[in-house]
Amino acid sequence: MIDEAGQVNEVSAAISIGIMVDCGAHIVLVGDPKQLPPTVQSRCAEFLGLQVSLFEKVQDSLGEDSPATVLLTRCFRCHPDVLGSSRLAYYGKKIESGLATPLQDRPLVNGLPWVMHRPLDNERLETVAKKLGKDVDEFRGEICDLHTEEMTPGDAHR
Numbered sequence: 272m273i274d275e276a277g278q279v280n281e282v283s284a285a286i287s288i289g290i291m292v293d294c295g296a297h298i299v300l301v302g303d304p305k306q307l308p309p310t311v312q313s314r315c316a317e318f319l320g321l322q323v324s325l326f327e328k329v330q331d332s333l334g335e336d337s338p339a340t341v342l343l344t345r346c347f348r349c350h351p352d353v354l355g356s357s358r359l360a361y362y363g364k365k366i367e368s369g370l371a372t373p374l375q376d377r378p379l380v381n382g383l384p385w386v387m388h389r390p391l392d393n394e395r396l397e398t399v400a401k402k403l404g405k406d407v408d409e410f411r412g413e414i415c416d417l418h419t420e421e422m423t424p425g426d427a428h429r
Contacts, residue, residue: 276326277302280309282316284325302326305361345369350377359413363403 273279273287291298304327311322333339344365346354351368358366370376400410
């Protein structure tokens, strides 16, 4: 298994894959290509496509609807208010919070400002809207509905 495979390109995975193949093991890639990409500091490596993760290349070759790829749709790692903008902007509302009682499971820290922000500039907004098959203006409206004001922890649950 290669964990955080959304950050791994062919070069960084080559030794691990070679060992797994030699042992007759199955290769399982676990990760999220919508999170951190591979770190590539060479223009030559970028030209060769190494800034795109092995996970993303495999997923693209199989297709997102392939039974070999699975999207985990329940998030237990963060508060639902934090999940809100990314589930809309990057996952097309396919991700839901798995926390039954978010205030108890992931309490907000009192006294710290709770700031929501628009995660997309106009160019990125248009790109994401097209990927989601949405009209750009409609999608912009959905994003604007996500709070852009400073909130306190109590405000986040109104």
